Amino acid sequence: MKRIFTLLLALLCLGALAACGDSKEEAKPENAQAPAGETAQAPAGDLLVGFVYVSPVGDAGYSYAHDLGRKAVEDMEGVTTMYQEAVPEGPDSERVITNMARKGAKLIFTTSYGYMDPTIRVAKEFPETSFMHCSGFKTADNAGNYFGRIYQARYLTGMAAGAMTKKNIIGYVAAFPIPEVIRGANAFALGVRAVNPEAQVRVVWTKTWYDPTTEKEAAKSLLDVGADVIAQHQDSPGPQEAAQERGAYSIGYNSDMSQFAPKSHLTAAIWNWSVFYKDQVEKKLNGTWKPESLWWGMETGIVDIAPFGPMVPEEVKAQVETAKQQIIAKELVVFAGPVKNQKGEVVIPEGQTATDEQLLGMNWFVQGVVGSTE
Template sequence: MRKGLVLLVLALLMAVGTAQAAEKKMKVGFVYVSPVGDAGWSYAHDVARKAIEALPDVEVKYLEAVKEGADSERVFLKMARNKYDLIFGTSFGYMNPMLKVSKKFPKTVFMHCSGYETSKNMGNYFGRMYQARYLSGMVAGAMTKSNVLGYVGAFPMPEVIRGINAFTLGARSVNPKAEVRVVWTKTWYDPAIEKEGAKSLLDVGADVIAQHQDSPGPQEAAQERGVYSIGYNTDMSSFAPKSHLVAPIWNWTPFYMEVLQSVKDGTWKSGSTWNGLAEGVVDLSPMSDMVPADVQKKVLARRDEIKDGSYVVFSGPVKDQSGTVRIADGTEPSDQDLLKMGWFVEGVIGTTK
């Protein structure tokens, strides 16, 4: 009888231990503005999510195609009420809704991508994608024959404007005659609208199409017309293999793992993180064989210079569209200047509205 009682107690203790271990699993949520698909912005974040999901002590959930604004607030609120330890919101328009929810749930850590607001338990993060944009611009500038580069942009906001400017500076560093024509779609993800935007640029002579959009629609339009394209977010070469030259890409896994570990350790602190080529958050996809070897060599050499800090993308002198010097010779803009950039550099044809 006594032996049976001991075994029963041991069994109960093991059951309690197992339950406690299960309860200790860290709950992590991801919220995406577009469908995950197999390429693009949300897909790049989801690659990191899958790496986290493979960890034994983490429970992960994601929601895709969540609209910015009220819809996202409801999602963040539900996750917080369900006692998620860490929530990533991966679109600019999630910033204010996440900030609002963060103040109601101080025990949850919130991380917002691409914004600037913080609270005691909400940080923000992004990557210096403009560095990779510059490099892709070098490729585009070297490959154009018409000297007209098309750029399909989502919204006229600093993040996108900064990327267009860097792309233009890169293109004109190897081809001073290159100009960049911009169209705005006013959407992050709408393949049909993105494709039509690219077609409008092709109609005015663009023979390389670049994009700040989530889908490969612009590249498909370029391939259909027999011209080149520059992707974004992930390597999109499979969607337009006869057109795709290169893509500025994201690698969120190391950063997300770092954030996760800091929350586990209790060392996480609110703040702003803006990593670049040096930290591996942004990079270039492999360049197509269509890009000549000498061009690839020049681009990769500049990539190394940006990584080690010996070359700064927005080092002056830099002029705006009107020819006015915005960044003086021998100077560099501060991060705050870059984060609020609202003007186009010389060589861009389009408006910031």
């Protein structure tokens, strides 16, 4: 009898535990935001849209800007989103993209250059899912690519930096020597020299997208050689912090980074991904989405500059704003000839402008940039 009683007691405890587990699951809100890497409970009929990020969404930089766009999509009727942050480029990204497709995502945005080949491979396995890869160039029957002409915003921030430097040495902390980053540094330098032909832009490569410590140290190395303005193509605000600690000015990237260096932050080249993501999701919802190679300009609102810091004089603000309106009206083209390379050779002749093919394959620095493209 004692054994029977013990067995019954054990069964009752197991039953109670199971009941507790069931009630906890039922209490979970149906539309609760999923943790990073998990799928939200999508209402029946909702379009599930996935986003893959190379760095943390709290980086205040690149992935943060993309995630603001995702949140705008989440607010659309009939749409639920999921995301995975800090996904390394390579095999890990292919696994994450595959898992999203398996979980039912019908539109997936992969937001880093190194996700290009994994995106195309997964697209072939899931023909009913649409894929868009950021900053790449490959397409498939169900996969396109996209980017914004952030180099237009970089030109404007270069103008601000060129107007504000006293030593005519501007530091540029850059991630990887790929066309996207080289193109941005060149546009920045062209903006600098449009207002200050004597200034030079010194580039240092970190070979990382997101490493706050490395990026901050790279900025310090530029400050050590006399730079009094620090710009960046990096995801963290580390370079901004280094500039403020040394009493230099700074130019941010991806988002308004003024909160990290309020005494130094002149402005920033920023993204507004919401206008693009909402457009693509709307097309997926109404059945008009197709795999395209899209490169939107400043006139669409996808790229812009952050508000100026209080240290920027009104005349500098006005000069930059005039150039901005000219870019929007397509009266000012950033890469319009004559444009010379570091050796002083004319690469884009007078009367000509760089083609998109030339911009997408850019592997040389313009005159005024100090550094190697390797």
